[in-house]
Amino acid sequence: MNILLQGISKAFGENKVLVNVDFDCVGGEVHALMGENGAGKSTLMNILTGLHKKDQGTIFIDGKERYFSNPKEAEEYGISFIHQEMNTWSEMTVLENLFIGKELKNKFGIIQNKKMEALAKSIFEELTIELDLSANVSDLSVGQQQMIEIAKALMTDAKVLIMDEPTAALTEREILALFKIIELLKQKNVAIVYISHRMEEIFQISDRITVMRDGLTVGTMKVAETDVDDVVRKMVGRELSDYYPKKTARIGEVRFEVKNISSKGKFNQVSFAVRSGEIVGFSGLMGAGRTEIMRAIFGIDPIDSGKIYIEKKEVVLKNPSTAILNGVGFLTEDRKSEGLILDFSIEDNISLPSIDGFTVKGIIDEKAEDEFAELLMKRLTVKAQNKDISVGSLSGGNQQKVVLAKWIGIGPKILILDEPTRGVDVGAKREIYQLMNELAERGVAIVMVSSDLPEILGVSDRIIVIHEGKIAGEYPKSEATQENIMKLATGGY
Known part of the structure; x- marks a missing residue:
C-alpha cells in the first residue's frame, strides 16, 4: 500500500x-x-x-x-x-x-x-x-x-x-x-x-x-x-554542537544515601550514595528493578527494610508528600498517568507541588503563581499558546517539560529522573541535559534512570547497573562503555 x-x-x-x-x-x-x-x-x-x-x-x-x-x-x-x-x-x-x-x-x-x-x-x-x-x-x-x-x-x-x-x-x-x-x-x-x-x-x-x-x-x-x-x-534550524553539554559542576559531599533497602519480589539490599553536584545514572534491562527502587525511595511504594539518609540524617519517606517536604523530586517514567493531571492547565500542573508557597492563610496568591508558572515555562521553552490551556493538549515532549518544570519549582535537594528524555526531540533533549548541569552546579544531587545507553554514558558522572533487583556493579564515567554496562545488565561480572 x-x-x-x-x-x-x-x-x-x-x-x-x-x-x-x-x-x-x-x-x-x-x-x-x-x-x-x-x-x-x-x-x-x-x-x-x-x-x-x-x-x-x-x-x-x-x-x-x-x-x-x-x-x-x-x-x-x-x-x-x-x-x-x-x-x-x-x-x-x-x-x-x-x-x-x-x-x-x-x-x-x-x-x-x-x-x-x-x-x-x-x-x-x-x-x-x-x-x-x-x-x-x-x-x-x-x-x-x-x-x-x-x-x-x-x-x-x-x-x-x-x-x-x-x-x-x-x-x-x-x-x-x-x-x-x-x-x-x-x-x-x-x-x-x-x-x-x-x-x-x-x-x-x-x-x-x-x-x-x-x-x-x-x-x-x-x-x-x-x-x-x-x-x-x-x-x-541551527547547528547543535556538543550534543551532550560539558559538565562543570563541582562534586561535593554526600547529600543522599540509601543503605540496604529491600522490597520483597522487587529489589534486594540496594545501597548507593549521591553527592551534591553529581549525576548518577542507573542502567539495566527492563524489569531489572530500576523504576521500582526509585518509586520506593520517593514513598510511592513501601520499603520492607533499609534506611534512607538526606544530608547524613536518617529520614522516613513514607509517602510522596514527605519526600517533597524533604526536598526530593521525582519525574516518573509514566508522565501520562502519574506525572500530570491532563485536564488541568499547564500552570496548575507546574505549581501543584509548590502550592503551599503561594498560599497565605488559605488564600492562593494568584499573581505570584502566574509569575512562577510563566518563569518556568520560559526557562524550559514549553511551546504553548499560554499557561492556561490544558496540559493534555500539548505534544509529548512539551508535557515532559511541564513535569520537569514542576519538580524544578520545588527547589529540590535531590532530583530523581526516570527516563527524562523519553519521547523528547533532539533539541529539547540537549536543553534538558543543560538544565541538569545547571541544577548540578547549584548542588542538586541527581539520579537518572535511562534505557538509552548513549545518554547514560554522555550525561552521568557515575553509572550504577541493576540486574534482577540488585546492584550488579558500577563504573565511573571514565571507565564506562556500552559493552561493560550490558555485560553487568545481563548478569555477567
Whole structure:
C-alpha cells in the first residue's frame, strides 16, 4: 500500500499546526518522520488515520483519493498506528487488551480463548518478550505496555504501520527484536512510517527521512545521502554542537544515601550514595528493578527494610508528600498517568507541588503563581499558546517539560529522573541535559534512570547497573562503555 499526503493544513483555533505539508510512504520502505516536539508529526498521522479532519489538502491511497472518519476505519482498511502514549486498559489482562474489540469467536459467538492465547504467544515469541497473558496491565512497566501496543498492531496484518516513538521505553534487546520484525515487514511490502528522535535508530533502519519544523515540511532525503548533522540542522534550524553539554559542576559531599533497602519480589539490599553536584545514572534491562527502587525511595511504594539518609540524617519517606517536604523530586517514567493531571492547565500542573508557597492563610496568591508558572515555562521553552490551556493538549515532549518544570519549582535537594528524555526531540533533549548541569552546579544531587545507553554514558558522572533487583556493579564515567554496562545488565561480572 502506498500513501501520499499533499498540501495538508490544520489549525486548532488560532494555532496553525500544519501548513501545506507533503509526505509519502511506499510499500517495502521505512520512511522516518522527524522534527522537534510540536512540529506536527503526530497531527499529520492523526489526519491520515481519521482522528483529526484536515482543513486543506488531499490524501491518496494507492493513487485514489481516500479519507477515514475514524482510526478504527483506517485500521480495518490496513493502516495501523502505534501511538507514543499507551492505549491500554490498566485493569484488564494482557490477553484482554490484545483482543479488545477483536475477540476470536466460533460460529455460536463463544469467545475462543485458547486460539487467542496461541496467537498472542506466537506474536510474543516473534518479539522475544515474556509476559503472563493473565496478568493485569496495571502491574506492568511502561516498556512492557509499549510491547503490548506493538503486538496489537502486528496482529492486524497492517499494510501501513505508523510507529510513534516505539522504542522510547524499550531495552536494547527488545529494540533489536523490534528491528528484526520491521525488516520482515519490509520484505512483506508493508509501508512503515517511523517517528523517532533517536538518530542512531533512524540511520539504522530507515530508507528515507522527512523533516518537519513548526508545521512545515523542511525536506525529504534518502538516508544514504544525508548525515546526522544535516538532519539536526533541518530539525532545529541551527547547528547543535556538543550534543551532550560539558559538565562543570563541582562534586561535593554526600547529600543522599540509601543503605540496604529491600522490597520483597522487587529489589534486594540496594545501597548507593549521591553527592551534591553529581549525576548518577542507573542502567539495566527492563524489569531489572530500576523504576521500582526509585518509586520506593520517593514513598510511592513501601520499603520492607533499609534506611534512607538526606544530608547524613536518617529520614522516613513514607509517602510522596514527605519526600517533597524533604526536598526530593521525582519525574516518573509514566508522565501520562502519574506525572500530570491532563485536564488541568499547564500552570496548575507546574505549581501543584509548590502550592503551599503561594498560599497565605488559605488564600492562593494568584499573581505570584502566574509569575512562577510563566518563569518556568520560559526557562524550559514549553511551546504553548499560554499557561492556561490544558496540559493534555500539548505534544509529548512539551508535557515532559511541564513535569520537569514542576519538580524544578520545588527547589529540590535531590532530583530523581526516570527516563527524562523519553519521547523528547533532539533539541529539547540537549536543553534538558543543560538544565541538569545547571541544577548540578547549584548542588542538586541527581539520579537518572535511562534505557538509552548513549545518554547514560554522555550525561552521568557515575553509572550504577541493576540486574534482577540488585546492584550488579558500577563504573565511573571514565571507565564506562556500552559493552561493560550490558555485560553487568545481563548478569555477567
